[in-house]
Amino acid sequence: MFKSGSLLAIFLLAVGVGQSVAAEKRDWVTLTNCHYVAAADNDGDSFRVRCGEKEFVVRLYYVDAPETNLRQGERTHEQSLHFGITLDETMKAGVKAKDRVKELLQKPFLIRTRWAIAGGRGREPRYYVLIEIDEKSLAEILVSEGLAQTKGVAVKLPTGETARLYKEKLESFEAEARKKKLGAWVGSTAEKEPATN
Numbered sequence: 001m002f003k004s005g006s007l008l009a010i011f012l013l014a015v016g017v018g019q020s021v022a023a024e025k026r027d028w029v030t031l032t033n034c035h036y037v038a039a040a041d042n043d044g045d046s047f048r049v050r051c052g053e054k055e056f057v058v059r060l061y062y063v064d065a066p067e068t069n070l071r072q073g074e075r076t077h078e079q080s081l082h083f084g085i086t087l088d089e090t091m092k093a094g095v096k097a098k099d100r101v102k103e104l105l106q107k108p109f110l111i112r113t114r115w116a117i118a119g120g121r122g123r124e125p126r127y128y129v130l131i132e133i134d135e136k137s138l139a140e141i142l143v144s145e146g147l148a149q150t151k152g153v154a155v156k157l158p159t160g161e162t163a164r165l166y167k168e169k170l171e172s173f174e175a176e177a178r179k180k181k182l183g184a185w186v187g188s189t190a191e192k193e194p195a196t197n
Helices: 005-023 072-084 087-104 137-145 163-179 183-187
Strands: 028-038 046-049 054-060 107-118 124-131
Touching: 028 087, 054 072, 054 107, 072 087, 087 137, 087 183, 107 183, 124 137, 137 163, 163 183
Parallel strands: 054 124
Antiparallel strands: 028 046, 028 107, 046 054, 107 124
């Protein structure tokens, strides 16, 4: 016989799995003619956008750009270890990532989303997205330029490409950026390939 705590744990697990499956089955929506909106909390992987009349905050799938401050000190520390750089260098790389995103998104771009809510400490929800600029993936650009690591929520792409294969593609871009000492990798003292999540 199950104790009430065990039943509660089983129930919560079932609900969590059900929500995960439901989220994976959401249809992709394509939003065109989207625009970057300057905001104090924007950074390299999470920022405000406007598509038509709707304005909201997005969070990129698959990537994690360095933090621009120490508000999430543990996360900034993890990023500095990943890139093999100091906390100060990590935050400087975060500012570069933020500036690069703002630069890249000065012209209209395309968003693909399933309206899945990304966690965060802000007061309003953030939605996971894929962004394309002139048919190029923003996530791929950031990782290729050493301004983000391959990490975070991964989903099957709208093209049908599996999360595993796309993640491997991004990891190869990250390895190349590391080898070329691009972006955050420029001052890296890491002696071995970082573990990716």
